Amino acid sequence: TIRTINRVLATIFKEEQFLTAVYLVVDRGRNVVAMVNAGHLPVLHLGARGEVRWLTSNSDILGAFADGNYRSQEFPVGPGDRLVLCTDGLIESFAGEMVSHAAGLDRLREVALRTRVLPAEEAVAVIAAELQPEGGAPAQDDYLLLLVDV
Numbered sequence: 001t002i003r004t005i006n007r008v009l010a011t012i013f014k015e016e017q018f019l020t021a022v023y024l025v026v027d028r029g030r031n032v033v034a035m036v037n038a039g040h041l042p043v044l045h046l047g048a049r050g051e052v053r054w055l056t057s058n059s060d061i062l063g064a065f066a067d068g069n070y071r072s073q074e075f076p077v078g079p080g081d082r083l084v085l086c087t088d089g090l091i092e093s094f095a096g097e098m099v100s101h102a103a104g105l106d107r108l109r110e111v112a113l114r115t116r117v118l119p120a121e122e123a124v125a126v127i128a129a130e131l132q133p134e135g136g137a138p139a140q141d142d143y144l145l146l147l148v149d150v
Contacts, residue, residue, distance in 0.1 A: 002036050002062070002070045009063030019062040022085055026150055032074045033083065033150075038062050041088060041101070044109060046116055048080030052109065055083075081150040082120070084112045089143035090131050107131065120147040 002023050009019065020040035026033050035043065039061035042054040055075050060068035077083075091104025099107075111130050115123035128145050 002038060002059075003068070006038075006060075006062045006068045006070065007066060010066045010068075013063040018064040021062055024083070024085075024148070026077065026083075026148065028079075028150065031076060031078050033077050034072050034074050036070050036072050038068075038070060041086065041091070041105070044084035044105075044112055045075065045077070046082040046084065046112060048078055052113065054105075077150045079150060082112075082116065083148040083150070084108065084127075085144075085146045085148070087142060087144045090128070090145055120149050123147055 002021070005021075018039075021038045022040045022043060023036040023038070024033055024043070025035075033055070035055060035057055036059055037043070037055075037057040038059045042056040045051075045053050045055050047053075057071065057073045059070045062068070086108060088101065088104070091101065091108050092098055108127070108131065111127050112123070115126045118126065124145055124147055128143075131145075132143075
């Protein structure tokens, strides 16, 4: 579980080292997603009928506290919905300039909505291409983009 991962990381990390993470379980039978967000960016939920929302939760980062607080929250989802997850490295830099999390999340939302009709594999390629640094400049941070179609 996320608590076990935290306890292990807390024993091996040095002071001021930590991780953020999102742990998701999609239950298609009950049409819910259970999520623990350990200090990570919110998850973008694109509903099949056009609704858009950020799934957030308030749990501790991983590895900083031996007995961190981790709560699972459930959110309704349905067939045809899409979940968009990414790391902050993907949203923090555009055209070589650093931007705020809020501005980066707005840009992610804009591009994810525009690519909503594409199959996930194609949408990932378009989103990544539009959010990566221009001109092939190396990224300032690692980045990950994951789409989950419910």
